Amino acid sequence: MMKKIDWIIPGAxxxxxxxxxxxxxxxxxxxxxxxxxxDGAVSGTFDLEKDDEIEIEGAYGIVDKLVIKDGKANMVExxxxxxxxxxxxxxxxxxxxxxCLPGRIVVEITDGKESEYDSIAD
Ligand SMILES: [Zn+2]
Numbered sequence: 001m002m003k004k005i006d007w008i009i010p011g012a013x014x015x016x017x018x019x020x021x022x023x024x025x026x027x028x029x030x031x032x033x034x035x036x037x038x039d040g041a042v043s044g045t046f047d048l049e050k051d052d053e054i055e056i057e058g059a060y061g062i063v064d065k066l067v068i069k070d071g072k073a074n075m076v077e078x079x080x081x082x083x084x085x086x087x088x089x090x091x092x093x094x095x096x097x098x099x100c101l102p103g104r105i106v107v108e109i110t111d112g113k114e115s116e117y118d119s120i121a122d
Contacts, residue, residue, distance in 0.1 A: 079103070
């Protein structure tokens with residue numbers, strides 16, 4: 001009896017976690033975009049839903065490599081001296097950023113529609 005009860009709670013927790021993960025995963029796939037800016041100017045906009053590898057040529061010849069995978073963007077390689085951007089956590093929520101200061105590169109997650117209006121306004 002005790003052993004059965006021991007298994008029910010973790011089982012329920014795992015089931016709840018799976019449901020939560022599925023819901024999170026689903027909501028994460030609503031038009032989020034990865035906007036790459038260099039020195040304050042948008043240089044590229046990418047779909048966060050599509051797995052991709054992007055080489056970003058920043059300032060001073062610094063080239064960073066950004067990987068978009070499973071709805072998350074992560075800086076995996078960088079030509080900058082400090083590698084702060086590589087050590088930043090991957091981003092997936094609107095408003096989150098990865099910044100490479102030496103390369104003047106900013107990677108930001110935006111709502112797709114908002115970024116469209118932003119670029120028209122610019
Ligand atoms: Zn960097």
